[in-house]
Amino acid sequence: MWQDNEKISLAIVDDHPVILHGLQTLLKDNPRIYIAGSFATGADFLAFLEKKPVQIVLLDIALPDIHGVALCKKIKQRFPTTCVLAFSNHSERIMIFKMLQSGASGYLLKNISAGELMTCISDAVNGQITFSSEVKQIMAHVTPTDLNTLPPLTKRERQLLHLIADGKTNNEIAELLSLSVLTIETHRKNLMQKFGVKNAAALIKAATAHHLL
Amino acid sequence: MWQDNEKISLAIVDDHPVILHGLQTLLKDNPRIYIAGSFATGADFLAFLEKKPVQIVLLDIALPDIHGVALCKKIKQRFPTTCVLAFSNHSERIMIFKMLQSGASGYLLKNISAGELMTCISDAVNGQITFSSEVKQIMAHVTPTDLNTLPPLTKRERQLLHLIADGKTNNEIAELLSLSVLTIETHRKNLMQKFGVKNAAALIKAATAHHLL
DNA sequence: GTAACAATACCAGTATCCCGGTATTTTTAC
DNA sequence: GTAAAAATACCGGGATACTGGTATTGTTAC
Numbered sequence: 168m169w170q171d172n173e174k175i176s177l178a179i180v181d182d183h184p185v186i187l188h189g190l191q192t193l194l195k196d197n198p199r200i201y202i203a204g205s206f207a208t209g210a211d212f213l214a215f216l217e218k219k220p221v222q223i224v225l226l227d228i229a230l231p232d233i234h235g236v237a238l239c240k241k242i243k244q245r246f247p248t249t250c251v252l253a254f255s256n257h258s259e260r261i262m263i264f265k266m267l268q269s270g271a272s273g274y275l276l277k278n279i280s281a282g283e284l285m286t287c288i289s290d291a292v293n294g295q296i297t298f299s300s301e302v303k304q305i306m307a308h309v310t311p312t313d314l315n316t317l318p319p320l321t322k323r324e325r326q327l328l329h330l331i332a333d334g335k336t337n338n339e340i341a342e343l344l345s346l347s348v349l350t351i352e353t354h355r356k357n358l359m360q361k362f363g364v365k366n367a368a369a370l371i372k373a374a375t376a377h378h379l380l
Numbered sequence: 381m382w383q384d385n386e387k388i389s390l391a392i393v394d395d396h397p398v399i400l401h402g403l404q405t406l407l408k409d410n411p412r413i414y415i416a417g418s419f420a421t422g423a424d425f426l427a428f429l430e431k432k433p434v435q436i437v438l439l440d441i442a443l444p445d446i447h448g449v450a451l452c453k454k455i456k457q458r459f460p461t462t463c464v465l466a467f468s469n470h471s472e473r474i475m476i477f478k479m480l481q482s483g484a485s486g487y488l489l490k491n492i493s494a495g496e497l498m499t500c501i502s503d504a505v506n507g508q509i510t511f512s513s514e515v516k517q518i519m520a521h522v523t524p525t526d527l528n529t530l531p532p533l534t535k536r537e538r539q540l541l542h543l544i545a546d547g548k549t550n551n552e553i554a555e556l557l558s559l560s561v562l563t564i565e566t567h568r569k570n571l572m573q574k575f576g577v578k579n580a581a582a583l584i585k586a587a588t589a590h591h592l593l
Numbered sequence: 594g595t596a597a598c599a600a601t602a603c604c605a606g607t608a609t610c611c612c613g614g615t616a617t618t619t620t621t622a623c
Numbered sequence: 624g625t626a627a628a629a630a631t632a633c634c635g636g637g638a639t640a641c642t643g644g645t646a647t648t649g650t651t652a653c
Contacts, residue, residue: 183491189402256469278396321629334582336609350631356611366611366639368580369547375588534599549639563601569641579609579641 174201175292178215180238181227181254182207186277190225190254193281200288209233213241220246223292226271228255228262236269243270250291260305260313263298273297312376318361325379327354332371332380387414388505391428393451394440394467395420399490403438403467406494413501422446426454433459436505439484441468441475449482456483463504473518473526476511486510525589531574538592540567545584545593 177200179190187205194200203221206212209230224242228235239251253266253274263274272291275284279299290297298306320328330340337355341348359365362373374380390413392403400418407413416434419425422443437455441448452464463485468475476487485504488497492512503510511519533541543553550568554561572578575586587593 183402184494185402185406185490185492185497186398187402188405188494189398189400192401192405193398277398280397281401284398323630331581332585334577334579334585336579338609346630347632349633352610353632354630356613359611364547366547366549366580368544368584371581371584372545372547372588372593375585375593380585380588536600551639559600560602562603565640566602567600569643572641 174199175223175288176201176203176221177288178203178212178221178224179205180207180209180212180224180230181205182229182231183227186227190284193284194288197285207231209238209241213238213245216242216246216249221249223250223252223272223288225252225254225275228253228257228266236265239266239269239271252287252291252297258301258305260309263302263306267296274302275299276301315363317377320358320361320379323354324358324361327351328358328370328374328379331355331358331367332374387412388436388501389414389416389434390501391416391425391434391437392418393420393422393425393437393443394418395442395444396440399440403497406497407501410498420444422451422454426451426458429455429459429462434462436463436465436485436501438465438467438488441466441470441479449478452479452482452484465500465504465510471514471518473522476515476519480509487515488512489514528576530590533571533574533592536567537571537574540564541571541583541587541592544568544571544580545587 177194179187179202181187181190187207191202191205195202203219204212204215206215207230209232212224226235226239226242230238233241235253235255239253242249242251250272251266251270253263253271254277255262255274256277258276266274273287273296275287276299278301279287283299287297287299326344327340330343335343337348337351340346341351344351355367359367359370362370364370364373371380390407392400392415394400394403400420404415404418408415416432417425417428419428420443422445425437439448439452439455443451446454448466448468452466455462455464464479464483466476466479466484466487467490468487469490471489479487486500486509488500489512491514492500496512500510500512539557540553543556548556550561550564553559554564557564568580572580572583575583577583577586584593
């Protein structure tokens with residue numbers, strides 16, 4: 168258990184002023200927390216960290232300059248003792264695990280309650296992995312889409328995916344790219360194999376589910 | 381111009397505690413604003429309005445009990461003088477216009493700055509339609525998808541859409557629904573006509589763009 | 594009750610796709 | 624520099640989809 172008399176030094180990184188103020192309000196009256204700073208960009212926060220490390224940071228994933236996953240990695244590389252708590256609207260399972268994989272100590276959705284927020288912060292500072300209740304539910308419910316890990320697509324395949332989605336026929340695509348129709352057929356075949364589907368309609372649906380269109 | 385000495389009476393409806401606190405913090409120090417109440421559900425707010433009308437309400441669109449568009453209509457029906465400012469994360473053009481259509485005085489995205497928020501509130505109270513800067517941009521950029529208004533689909537067509545997206549062939553669908561293959565072909569043909577596409581792949585893409593899958 | 598629409602069904606012909614292979618040439622990565 | 628991966632290309636045949644019609648029978652809405 169965390170027992171120190173000192174306050175927990177905490178930083179907030181979020182480019183939404185409303186969220187920023189909300190978090191500050193919820194946290195500033197807490198006697199155990201000291202808000203070391205609030206930042207709207209990843210660069211600002213990294214620069215600050217160099218001068219003044221903090222114990223824990225509430226990190227939005229959608230930042231203007233850098234993706235939350237990348238920022239989290241950077242933070243943990245340079246400051247392994249700083250706890251990163253993802254604080255986001257993204258409720259996709261894959262996002263949660265990407266953040267954890269990148270060293271985050273937990274994942275909170277922005278609809279978290281004040282009480283829960285406090286619990287999660289102290290859990291994280293005490294070295295535990297922690298989640299808001301909704302996140303726990305998301306993690307518990309695996310959908311088939313979550314499971315089927317897609318083999319990586321090649322550039323050509325991604326390109327074809329878009330053309331197929333636009334309703335282009337193999338012939339049209341072949342002409343457009345100055346390739347043999349047979350080549351296009353091969354690519355289309357490989358795409359369907361990778362997605363585990365048996366026609367173009369299902370291919371487009373699956374690709375959409377994987378945020379590839 | 382709004383000139384009254386009295387403060388603007390304002391309510392907030394949002395089920396995210398962090399957002400709620402953020403708005404309160406940003407607004408409570410403003411001498412021109414009186415926060416009449418904060419609510420997490422549409423029902424709570426409607427009940428409150430009956431007792432104590434407010435001049436303006438900041439309304440989240442994603443509420444647990446009722447959709448923002450429906451709530452806005454109800455508010456404007458019973459209390460036409462109450463200004464509704466949509467306050468949301470939804471950045472889709474169609475959403476903006478649905479809210480305006482339902483009587484909203486403006487649309488703000490949650491990444492709004494403190495200054496902008498104040499400007500928008502006074503604009504709305506002064507009877508003007510108002511938007512946060514990002515919303516203005518969204519409204520200015522029409523995409524083809526926004527324009528093509530889809531003819532309404534029948535029940536059967538919606539059903540077929542899903543089966544086609546799942547990769548089912550006409551034969552499979554016909555068996556599944558105990559219908560003639562020829563009937564399925566007709567439905568599929570009508571679907572493609574309605575969406576203005578010429579094959580199943582494009583159909584699924586278009587349907588997805590219209591949030592129908 | 595009647596007009597409009599939805600749902601059903603039919604047909605013939607063509608276009609396109611999908612499957613099962615195999616195989617060569619570039620590119621990329623260590 | 625060499626091994627792996629990507630991109631290219633080929634083939635035949637069967638399956639499926641798409642086009643362009645028409646037409647009958649429920650079902651709703653005024």
